[in-house]
Amino acid sequence: MTTSDAGGVLSLGWLLIAAPLFGAAVLLLGGRRTDKWGHLLGTAMPALSFVVALVQFIALLGRDAEDRAVSSRLYSWIEVGGLKVDVGLLLDPLSMCFVLLVTFVGTLIHIYSIGYMEDDRDRRRFFGYLNLFVAAMLLLVLANSYLVLYVGWEGVGLASYLLIGFWSFNSSYAAAAKKAFIANRVGDFGLSIAIMIMFVQFGGVSFDEVFGAADGASEGVLTAIGLMLLLAACGKSAQFPLQSWLGDAMAGPTPVSALIHAATMVTAGVYLVVRSAPIFNGAPDAQLVVVIVGAITLVFGAIIGCAKDDIKKALAASTMSQIGYMMLAAGLGPVGYVFAIFHLLTHGFFKAGLFLGAGSVMHGFNDQVNMRRFGGISTVMKITWVTFGLGWLAIIGVPPFSGFWSKDKIIESAFEGSGWQPWVFGLTALVGAGITAFYMTRLFFMTFHGERRWTDEVHPHESSLIMTVPLMVLAVGSALLGLVLGPTGWIQDWLAPVVGEPAEESSVLSVAVITTVALLLVAAGVALAYAMYLRQRVPVTAPVGSVLTRAARQDLYQDTVNEALLMRPGQYLTRSLVYVDNRGIDGAVNGLAALVGGTSGRLRRLQTGFVRSYALSMFAGAALVVGAMLLVRL
Amino acid sequence: MNPMNYVYLSALLFSIGASGVLLRRNAIVVFMCIELMLNATNLAFVTFARMQGNLDGQVIAFFVMVVAAAEVVVGLAIIVTIFRTRRSASVDGANLLKY
């Protein structure tokens, strides 16, 4: 589609980013003075962005389908040699989806945080960081060049670090923040390499330049760029092999987990892949790798989720798995891009709702997270129970809730094509759906049903309105959003101009068969969870469990592998470098100093104090002078 | 006979005097060796005067003698003064300016 210049309300793209950035600046620079009203300003800014985004969305709707890409250049940033980068914004259907999601869900979570962080004396700083995150995320999705996207990319990474380690007085939380940042860094490295390749091969890094040149580029170059972009996406979206940080990131306050590590930041990787569609379309090998990574992560997250007793970590594993679905879809090419984004949007609603619901439960349990100490609160926390239940139904894919529409479409797309791929990936997606149903139902039953397993000092109670209203809104979204966007075909029509029309492919299994099998697997998963966790008593202490259970509790030994493969060799390398530095370089420098010192120590012995030795040196000098004169004359 | 023989003799006496300065420890003997060196140079000057055919060399030798005399006076006075305090005339006694 052609890119037109902005006019009217569509030129206010900068305001979307500037409002939360302004909020962050005021709250973080203002300090304690802004404590009284800081949270209100912090909530108002994303709300303002949402209103502006809504108006722009309506304006775009009013245009023709081919006319919906609007670019606005803000200012010239880099002009060095052959590299010319302008800071500019691109409003098109894809970025509008993200902007609306981020601002809407973000505003709801801000409202929720007013209540959730009420007792924390650093609430103002929290809102400052949240605003910073929203600004960076909006810059990421609105950028019209890879380099500006990178700025937003780094910004969200920074905000994530600050927010995970928000309670930095706890050293394990601070370590979790570090872990997240370092794992992200590996991905950022991939993005830098990709941008460098783009500059070398295509001469520019803006979307127009790169996508324009991608048509004529060689497959090798496109594959290289694609793999590097995939590496970046793995880091940001916690995909295999960079997934180890997401579980530990639950150390941050629950609104952070909801906003960043469920709805928005972790989806930035999917955005990157879908936005780079022209590159991936020209590199089938890279696409295959993307699908494989998605499939592996899907199963990985699902297995881990089955064994976690910490409600937040179970939800984190679920996030990892669902983003695996999105990656799988994005790797399938034009046939899957739309559904990846569709699932991203629905997932944003129901996962945020699930996390906020978990936060509400924790609030009632004095911030405990162990599900083995929950149970039977469906009668005590009714609103939380209903909203959480709607989210649960959405995520396991029960029609007519939103998860069913988006996830089913992904599974159908996975079965399209020929050869071994449809079978492997399709079946993986199906099995994943079954396991998802199992562990999410386990979570739901352990938390809200069964016998009451809490201790005496805990008094579960429903949360205040300011926390339950966002829950309700998100629950409505979880329930209805899929219905509105999916079966009507609206989302396909909306995004098709950006990601391209899929080629007609035949599916190895018919849609009816796939849907039926999927629903059967979901039912089986629910039934199994019912049998294990509702019919039987849930033990308060975790039983030893099978080998797989123990492995899943240890996150399938991901930390062990990371340590053995990366951390220890890295430490060894740094230790040897330090050794070389100490012995070699310092040795050379100190050796030189010692040499000079030693030489001077020897030389000063010439100063014996005896007149006769001085006379000797004078005489020898005189002899040398005479010799030199004779030598000159010879 | 080549008049340069006188100059060779002067060089030889000068070397002997120089080695005496380096080797003897008695301050007065060192001083005497310095006088020997001065005498050697005097001989060379006189020979050069004779070789050149003018008296400039002799005048210089004369001045050298005068200066040597003055130097001996002051030098021996110094040695006597040092001897009064140190009770020893060894040049190795003044060795405090060492490393």
Place this chain on the structure above:
Amino acid sequence: MTTSGQLLAAATDTGTGEAVTFWLLGPIAVLAALGVLFSKKAVHSALLLAATMLCLAVLYLAQDAPFLGVVQVVVYTGAVMMLFLFVLMLVGVDSADSLVETLRGQRIAALVAAVGFGGLLVSGLGDAVVTNKGLKQANADGNVVGLADLIFSRYVFAFEVTSALLITAAMGAMVLAHRERHEEKVTQRDLSIQRFRGGQHPAPLPGPGVYARHNAVDTPALLPDGSPAEVSLSRVLIALRVPGAITPPTGEVVRTEDDGA
């Protein structure tokens, strides 16, 4: 030997008389200088240096420098060397250098340096252009007149400065030799009191052999009671204890004819 070499040799020939003088006195001077270097006793060094200087004086005379030759003897040998000897007496004539060298390697280094220096000089001098004009013309009015001509015309400034130097040196010597009087000057009365208070022999000691038959230095004096006084002999003779050196005095009193009555 080529003709030019012969000519060169002839042009620079000094004459046999001078050659004999040189070859006689030169080695003596060198040997005396070596003696200065190697003598154990400082007094020997001083005397050998005087010998060197005398040889040099004769060599000056041989080279048509009579004034300088005489000045060498009078001033240098006569005054300066004697000054050296006086100071040697003051400092301690029997103080001998030990032959052990205290500085490591000094001997070898000094030898090498001296030989090297001498060798370099000699080799450098070997290339010199030799002339032998002689001083016949310069000494036409006499050596002293010729010297005076130069001193008081071309070198008058150096002359004036040198005389100032001499005055300064004399004053310097006086200042250095001056001993500040810290206590009161001792009067003759004080000295006398000291002498008698000490309990020692107050009168001058008798010279040797005064009351004996002989007045040789090795014959002790006799005390009033007739016993020999060891104290009248030189310590050196007693220390030497050469047998037969001390002639025992007789105990008799010498009587003459016009004594008695």
